Amino acid sequence: MRLRHDGWMLAVSLLLAPLIWFVFNHTALDQAMIAPYYDAHSRSFPWRSDPFMQTVMHDGLKMIVVAVGVVVFGGFVLTYIIPQWRHHRRPLIWMLVAIAGSTELVSLLKHVSGMHCPWDLAEYGGYAPFERLFEHMPVTGGGRCFPGGHASGGFSLMAFYFGLRHVHARRAQIGLVVALALGMAMGWAQMIRGAHFLSHNVWSAWVVWTFMAMLYHLCPPHVARPSTPEDAEFNGS
Template sequence: MQQKTAGEQRTGWGHVGLLMLFGVFIVYLNRYTRIDFDVADWFYSSAQHAFPLQHQWWAEQLLHNRLKHLSTVLWFALLVWMLAQRYVRKAGWSHAAVFVLISSVLSAAVVSLLKTRSLHSCPWDLQTYGGQSTWLPLFYDATDNDLSQAGSGKCFPSGHASVGLMWLGVLFLPRIRRALAWPEGRYQRTLSIAVVLLSLVVCVVQLVRGAHFLSHVLATLWLCWVISLSVSWVYARLFVVYSRPYCYSSQSNSKNKMGESLCQPLSVPKDQPSLP
């Protein structure tokens, strides 16, 4: 493995800095602006005292329930496919599948855990939109009275948004491509476009149904982004760079684009700094 240049190091830390700024922006948007309510107002009908699209079949059943089931089926299908790839000893594809499986399940699990412990209620449960609950900003030091009026909560971050955003690991595959010995650009664009489109659909459908505020889905995006980036770094460093890729007779002498043998462990210079 070639030593990273100063420019590559700055890019890595720049990614971390961008994530920190994005996290601060989400908190600012929720606490100090009315953007959340302005967006929700677009889809709320004061005449009906409800969100008209909340129970529409295409929104509730097709793009909410069935998309959630589809994402679950895709995860298990990828798991079976990964096991099949390992059986036929196609190491590059196997490593790629393991990385996406790990990053996706961690993203979904973390979002789900935080949601179950959340005090924040959904827009359709708030008094502003015909419900009974009181709105609480992020990191608000709530009193006992505030908590008694906050309702059932469990609406932050957006759990359904993670149905699409859990697959953000696909966008980070280029970060570990060299270690995976994966052909450059192969299916990457198609998979990336599919993930972005799926993420947009699941995020927007929750906004139009009144299920979540904009800050809720952005928080899910931030969490899945952080988890995917972290797993891509840890996976490449610990599970690929320091391990010997699978070798088999038909490719025992194969080399990647850098001229490195696919059957040799990739070494890391001792003076190379750790990068995100």
């Protein structure tokens, strides 16, 4: 199997970054998307402490992501027990690093971020002024609410796309769709609660994809082997 050039993955990140920044920094899209979940009369987000949103959409979906990570780790351990699974060892450990590394990177960015959650903003009954991305440098005691951490859990499952794309293209594509859908669902749940804006979740997806694209470029989950006469015959050469 000869690995193709995959520089387009990083190119996508470079092209999308200014577009995402422009859309959210020069429009009121964030406010428009979160407006249906804010009650102006009570000056609060009614779904913030809803049991379903907290137990199922927050804790439950997070546990699903954790369970997937445990299964991947279990598969990795089994590659040392089942000889026939040895060739799965590298992609499995790659996916583990991608899942853990991308979510930890988002967590680190949140920790140093000066941006607040919607429910902390004065226009939504809180105390802090609204600031756009890069409007001010992070300051001590900032909001620590950007990018979206909960959504990053779902987006981290994009690791399956990168880990499978050269051996099971169809499964990789399905994995990508599922990861994006789960990440947006987890992010949307936080929007409903007033915990994040849409931009927080979109940037979270961007951070996760960019991290994995760089990891894929520097240390791919599959090692290309030299082409053989059989490969040439198969490819019609």
